[in-house]
Amino acid sequence: MIAIDLSGKTALVSGSSEGIGLGIAIRLAEAGAKVIVNGRHQEKLDKAITEVKKAAPESEVVGFVGDLGNAEGCDALIKAHPSCDILVNNVGIFNPQSDFFDTDDACWQNFFDINVMSGVRLSRAYAKDMAKRGWGRVIFIASESAFNIPVEMVHYGFSKTAQVAIARGLAKSLAGSGVTVNSVLPGPTLSEGMKKLLEPTVKKTGRSYEDVAAEFTKTARSSSIIQRAASVEEVANMVLYAASPFASATTGASLRVEGGILNYL
Template sequence: MQIDLNGKRALVSGSTGGIGLAIARGLAGAGAEVVVNGRSDERVQQAIAAIRQDCPQARLTGVSADLGSAAGAQQLFAQVAEVDILVNNLGIFEPKGFFEIPDEDWQRFFEVNVMSAVRLSRHYAPKMAARGWGRVLFLSSESGLQIPTEMVHYGMTKTALLAVSRGLAETLAGSGVTVNAVLPGPTRSEGVGDFFESLAQEKGVPVSQLEQDFIRDNRPSSVIGRLATVEEVANMVVYLASPQASATTGASVRVDGGVIRSIA
């Protein structure tokens, strides 16, 4: 299968690191013009430079805007009027016990993880439908189905994205625009890597051992028995963004290493 996204413009929210950066790199490698987004010019330019190392001919645009706010979204819309592929990747996470999560944290997580995706989809998807082709993707998580007790507020936002994704898919039925959610499992992203690195230093053990212990103790249902790589998640997103995925819509597609114990 040869995925060719030449002539398509893609926007990946929160794409200066981790899974978002890998998705931006994958889309650029498939020929798409990619809008890289982050909160600071420095991070955006670093991400663009990193992508160009692998894809020297990549067509890249950088937009620094905090999409966790309505004002930040408007900033982006002023610079990027239309896209063919929208990847709602922006998200934050934080381990914290349920009884220690204050109102402002619940609101912040919902604003960043859910409302950023709602605002971008509301702006770009109608224009895709008017042109008769488009792809909208939401980065949910296995935590949206198996809510982690150590961060219920995060799991709540990922469940919400599944509802938004399915509802939007049905709203756009017959338009030529597909809408899907992608559910990564435990993934060695930048944020997760930093978390394990600091924890490993605290405990005085190698990061690799800590990762293995985490899978054994916290995700024992994992079939692959390891963390996924950001590239493995990005590969699924690139496929779903392609013309070849035209019959896949309204779906929740898992890249979870088999963590979710379900046959459907």
């Protein structure tokens, strides 16, 4: 079996103190990369670093505490860690059950700043140097909601569509450079965020998170082929591939790990 080896590479995963971001950080560390983990709170970040080290005891893991939803936070991160080989733009927020007509300007702006501009700022800072070195990976964690816009959070879907567009455009801007840029499209994923949403039902019914998440997926995303939520590890596996040397001919793509929800080839 040929293993993915990222030894000698430095990976930066934004918003990686929990959930999908943490799962990605663990997978990259297991493959040998030095990993920069990011979160807004020191205590949660310390816990995340411990989890990464537990999964990959030989790995080098460093943390950066900062809010990447504004230019100042991004600038501070770039100053502290001026170079990386693999950039995973994962930081993001979502807010279900927000009617379009009740979503004010501040909400739209907040989603744009965190979900979109964080990736723009970090990619602008790191990708040019990747191109100079002739190798690099930029990955945006978007969503199937980029194409399957959820009526209960149009503002979220918009931000994810923007990520897909930016990834495609940046890939074309870096044509022939040895740097690939892709977006990854998870569907419902059993992360900490989803568990918080499902917790009342789990407590009320006594059923497992997996069972309740499967029911949610069948109801809210009825076109799902796997008929369940993906695991954090399944999403992280796709990101690991995209970050690897094996993905050298994969660029400008929207890589689906959404269980077949989207009805296009």
